[in-house]
Amino acid sequence: MAGNSSDVLSPKQPPLPSPLRFSKFFQVIVADNYFTGSKDNLKKWIGHPRFELIRHDVTEPLTIEVDQIYHLACPASPIFYKYNPVKTIKTNVIGTLNMLGLAKRVGARILLTSTSELYGDPLVHPQPESYWGNVNPIGVRSCYDEGKRVAETLMFDYHRQHGIEIRVARIFNTYGPRMNIDDGRVVSNFIAQAIRCPSFLSQSLVCFSGEPLTVQSPGTQTRSFCYVSDLVDGLIRLMEGSDTGPINLGNPGEFTMLELAETVKELINPDVEIKVVENTPDDPRQRKPIITKAMELLGWEPKVKLRDGLPLMEEDFRLRLGFDKKN
Numbered sequence: 001m002a003g004n005s006s007d008v009l010s011p012k013q014p015p016l017p018s019p020l021r022f023s024k025f026f027q028v029i030v031a032d033n034y035f036t037g038s039k040d041n042l043k044k045w046i047g048h049p050r051f052e053l054i055r056h057d058v059t060e061p062l063t064i065e066v067d068q069i070y071h072l073a074c075p076a077s078p079i080f081y082k083y084n085p086v087k088t089i090k091t092n093v094i095g096t097l098n099m100l101g102l103a104k105r106v107g108a109r110i111l112l113t114s115t116s117e118l119y120g121d122p123l124v125h126p127q128p129e130s131y132w133g134n135v136n137p138i139g140v141r142s143c144y145d146e147g148k149r150v151a152e153t154l155m156f157d158y159h160r161q162h163g164i165e166i167r168v169a170r171i172f173n174t175y176g177p178r179m180n181i182d183d184g185r186v187v188s189n190f191i192a193q194a195i196r197c198p199s200f201l202s203q204s205l206v207c208f209s210g211e212p213l214t215v216q217s218p219g220t221q222t223r224s225f226c227y228v229s230d231l232v233d234g235l236i237r238l239m240e241g242s243d244t245g246p247i248n249l250g251n252p253g254e255f256t257m258l259e260l261a262e263t264v265k266e267l268i269n270p271d272v273e274i275k276v277v278e279n280t281p282d283d284p285r286q287r288k289p290i291i292t293k294a295m296e297l298l299g300w301e302p303k304v305k306l307r308d309g310l311p312l313m314e315e316d317f318r319l320r321l322g323f324d325k326k327n
């Protein structure tokens, strides 16, 4: 059973917390190599006196003064993380080592955004944090799944060996506005496909001329979808709280891919066709978080239901794709 490392005594005292922790004014520094991220998403903050953006790849060391590190850097969509698997595993392993090295040098607290992929194709359902997972170590998804597993190991080893203050979140599928439109994740795929498919006035007509909603076979595989604002709230609570984690952050509502497609069709474009296509290797059959730990330790639970979150994402996608509701 995976334990909560808070129970394990640190052999070393933690490094002195950075004096920045007690500073009255805070500053946000974002480091990104823009592999899947975009400056566009940050344009609201560029030029703000307390905001700084650095083009930086976490596989290289970073020397800055900070008191908290949110370590999110890693492509999260299969299309992108499989594109250069060696780089993905380097980002997870060398990138996490570099961020832990930074945390150690400046006495910062560090939070890792780990993933439900760590549970692989789970043999336990729903998944508690104590479940060790069922992951293929040599498959095409392993660069991400095993990469994150090593990243978690590094976090806990630095905690035990050097006393670093760590926080580990295991995130389940999260969606929301400003996601990469073509990044291949299921919610963004369905929404973009439903918007791009021309809508006919009669609901009885099926959209054969535009893009269908492509559901990977068999369509009965399940996922749980968390809206981005809920997730951010959970991450901040975890960072500010006293528990190391790992803590599941996700929405326990569970949907099959066919149910998700039907919901997108109903809410966004009733004329769109749903088409079942071939699946990719090692696609997990089911995913649903147990969030008792997050509820008890962080006072957190998601508030936004899928049916309320999807239209918020649709609005943003329509704007960026240049399709208003009438098209």
Ligand SMILES: NC(=O)c1ccc[n+]([C@@H]2O[C@H](COP(=O)([O-])OP(=O)(O)OC[C@H]3O[C@@H](n4cnc5c(N)ncnc54)[C@H](O)[C@@H]3O)[C@@H](O)[C@H]2O)c1
Pocket: 031, 032, 033, 034, 035, 036, 037, 038, 056, 057, 058, 059, 071, 072, 073, 074, 075, 076, 077, 091, 095, 113, 114, 115, 116, 170, 171, 172, 173, 174, 175, 180
């Ligand atoms: N969104 C989800 O459903 C989900 C689920 C589980 C875990 N996570 C984790 O949360 C984090 C953020 O996910 P996201 O959905 O926002 O993904 P994303 O791909 O949209 O964002 C990842 C960010 O990391 C940057 N990045 C990638 N490699 C980098 C590198 N080597 N150096 C510096 N920056 C780099 C990208 O440019 C991008 O801005 C990731 O670590 C991901 O594994 C996300």
